[in-house]
Amino acid sequence: MSDYFAGIDIGSTMTKVVIMNDGIISSIIGPTGPEQRRLANRVMENALNQAGLPFDAITYLVATGYGRINVPFADKQVTEISCHAKGVAHLFPECKTIIDIGGQDSKGITIDHGRPTDFVMNDKCAAGTGRFLEVIAEALEITIEACGGMALKSKEPAQISNICTVFAEQEVVARLAEGVPLNDLVAGILESLASRISRMVKRLKVANEVVITGGGAKNAGLVKALSDKLGYATLVPPEPLITGAVGAALLGKDIVQKATKNSLPLERKKRSLEEIEIL
Amino acid sequence: MNEQNSTVMSKVERYYKDYGIRARELKKEGKTVISYLCSLVPMEIITAAGLVPFRIRGNVNEPITKGDTNLETIACPFIRSCFDLSVKGWYDFCDGIVIPHGCDSMTRPYSTWRYTLGLPYSHFINVPHTVSGPSMEFFTEELNTFRKSLGRFAQKEIADSDLIEAIDLYNENRDKAKALYDLRKSDPPLISGTEMSKILTVGMSLPVTEANELFAEVLEELTQRKEAPVHKAPRIMVDGACIDNIDFVKLIEDSGANVVVDSLCIGTRDYLPHTDVGGDPLDALAHRYLDKINCPRTYREKAEGAYEKDLTARFGDIGSLGKEFKVDGVILYVYKYCDPFGFEVPARKAYLDSLNIPVLYLEDEYSAGIIGRLRTRIQAFLEMIE
Amino acid sequence: MAEEEKKQERKKRRTATEAASSIGAMVKAAIGGTVKAKEEGKKLAYSFIVCSYDEIIRAMDVVPVWTENYAGVCGAKRDAERFLERAESQSFSRSLCTYALCGLGFDQWREELGEMPPDAPWGGQARPDFMLSSGQILCDPRNKWYQAAQQYMPDVPIYDVGLPYPLYEDDIEVADVQDYYIKYIVAELRGLVKFLEEQTGKKMDYDRLSELVDLGERTWNLIWETYELRRAVPTPMGTGDAMNTMVPMVFMMGTQEAYDFYLDLNKELKDKIARKEGVVEDEKYRLLWGGGLPSWFALTDFNYFNSKGAVFPVETTYRMIEPIYRLNMPDTNDPIERLAWRWLGYWTYWYDKAKKRPGSEPDVERLIQYIEDYQIDGVVMHEAFSCRTWHLGLIWQLNQLRKIYKPIPVLILGQDGKKGEEKRELPSLILESDIIDISTYSEVDTRNRIDAFIETLEQVRKNKADRR
């Protein structure tokens, strides 16, 4: 019988589930929702359906991400730092630096053979995260998805002097009224965001290859701005949202293999997808 | 954990939760209580004057409100919390306040404290920034000014013999603190970091004789402990400034590590150095508070122009504590707006790097409400060093 | 910012005095001069302003590199951000003194490249031969900044000069403690001389030092007299200009050039007064800049005040002098001792006065004196988030001022914790931003606050008129 390993990455906005045996056999991304565990459940269920597996078939399940603590059916909790390191190294064996840009936080990780060697994180200030983009996009009445393309069309990105999200929002609206082209404004905003992230990441010993993950990686304009600021070429995985979940599943696999090798008992939680009470 | 059924630990718990409860009682009994900030105020002089020294503490669970109407929010959040609690009357049993020249956040608003609290006694101790012959002489004079001023307030001439007696009592206290630290050397340690933080914090709120009794009781009980209260786990040292709440250490321990030693103000920085005995007591106090307390606010350059050698003078104690307590990693915890520590972060990190000790640097506000967001960083750090 | 205004900003800011407008070139020349001096083999010292050692380094022909100045220049040119970011990448917190961060970012970059960072403002800040910290009560970065910079320049030695002064206490007179303060400061300054002698291989010429200290003292007196001319109505010079004319005071003390500058300024002001020429044509409100370093990138805010008829005849910021003859200095010919007494005298200057008014305090007393001498209608302060030294205690000073100073019948509309409008006879305004970190500044917000403040001043004036 083949072993199946699952990773569930519960972020502040999105929940990602990956089921693997030798390769990925199912991966689902769904909203975390306000009642995070209940929806996390549903994402798990969808992933199992997609894989055509009963929950019991999962040998080991690792939870990660912001909501990892409250997953009753997870066998182990591991931080997203370790999981991203593992997941990205699986996809890009030469990777030395990861930049993850999420909805509520952003982080930089340096890795060596799939293990983190150092990391930095920003989650207290919206200005260095996807949240910044969200606020600004709303103020400019455009979608986040459109931002990347618009920015790439700009020849002269606007200078945005304010870092604070609230001030920047004011500034952008005022500049728009002055007639600064929208593309330039968007490009300016992405540069400002990229510069926030880049100077945080520069606290690490950045080295090639640099891989960008998370929602921010889907924004071509941001990726380009970030590469420029960092002075490194960057790579983006085909599905940048699931690297954490992939890593979680792989870490689960490592744990099981280690236990089997040393004939150690494995602690596993009950595989139950019943409604979970919200604390 | 056998903490629950221990009477002495529940006493510690009570003193910690209701910080200042003993000082309040003593005040009712007619004693005079002198509050102070920071590790640079010689408690020996207050004790020698027959007064009760009481260290002002902040509280990470209490939002800063009233204090902000008189003190700018650009002060370090620990000081803001101390000020806030003081103006809210938490420490209204105090008759005076002594503030040393620790850092800008402490020094610049001296008048603000003095006038806002309106206490019968207040005094500022000017601590020089360098350690040299002239600065030591100056500081001794400055302590003498304090001694005279406090003597006038207490209507008691503080004699050398009073100082010598107080010095002995505090040295005894430091011996006991050292013995408590020694309990943390085993793996797993015989006392958790959270317990230790509580005990040391509480010690700062008691007259030294009572602190000595309490520490003795704690020691007696802990040495009886058959079983460690915690499991084997990565051994962590916390490095930083004024941590006077257990919440941060607890967060680390809840994340699956043991905090086994520290380089903190309410910790080894203040509790380990002894005052020399045998010579002039005031000289000895000046020497302890200026030279022996190794705080980044004091500039130490031992080898002129040789930056590398200075690193050992500045941080050597951290390195040797790390070795002595066999730490697996250091968490450097610094508050926003803390100038003395903030400017040292790269150097401290580089020093620990050179010793191959992994280090995690965290900048924080002073609030239990948001401390949880550090959890992921701490856990990731633990996963990293495992 | 409107394009129109942006262009204006790139042009030179309008100053009221010729003297102020000549400063930019002066600073530029000084900074360029350090780079040149370095090439000529002169010894360069990173130095802090308000450090009491100006004359000593001048007498030793050591060229000061004022690191605060360079950071300020980067700020004024709105080009500090990249250096701040560098410092941040080195793990320095962005909450620390941004002068220091800018300097550290710059140093790290210069040392990494082995040459000036690209497009460094005004040619860049030269590498020092040594650094003179100033271990005093004044500010933590004065101790920590150069020590941190040493990480990037481990071969550059530091001398840390201890310069304390006693804080104001009820039960202690300056006279009780001054002897040991002076003794310590003198020892520290002599230690500095020794250090400089070792570094430069030259002996101190004490006659020359005496001359320079003399010159310094004459300059102090001259500045004081000159600044007092600004009491005139309309005032011939405002704080906006003073943020320029402070340059010779804090960066060139002990030089003939500084003295001559204030002679010119003195003459210029007298001429203006004779012609009744004010900063603005129709002077409506006279304001006191009661504390805080300015936002160097937004000095045009002073012009904005002016455009509303408001002027600043006086400021506490960068008025780092008092008349020497009032400082209670003992007779001594030893120039080092004179420097020490000057230091102590300056910092305790207002103590006696404060003792005479119940509830007063030196900083508050100084505000009161200026309010009276300069016929002030309102107080403006700036809280720069990154510098605790000059910006902690301001709120309290305002509160205390209200408490103990007379013309304050307070009328509060709205009660029960609700934010009501307070109508005071002496309104005050606290602006919030930073010295050089432009990302904390919002022009819209700042100017809204200024507008509201001006309205309050108008209202107060109306109320007064109505009562009459």
Ligand code: SF4
């Ligand atoms: S934490 Fe830092 S800034 Fe705050 S009181 Fe302590 S040394 Fe001063």
Ligand code: SF4
């Ligand atoms: S006085 Fe303020 S701005 Fe100047 S160096 Fe000190 S902290 Fe920085």
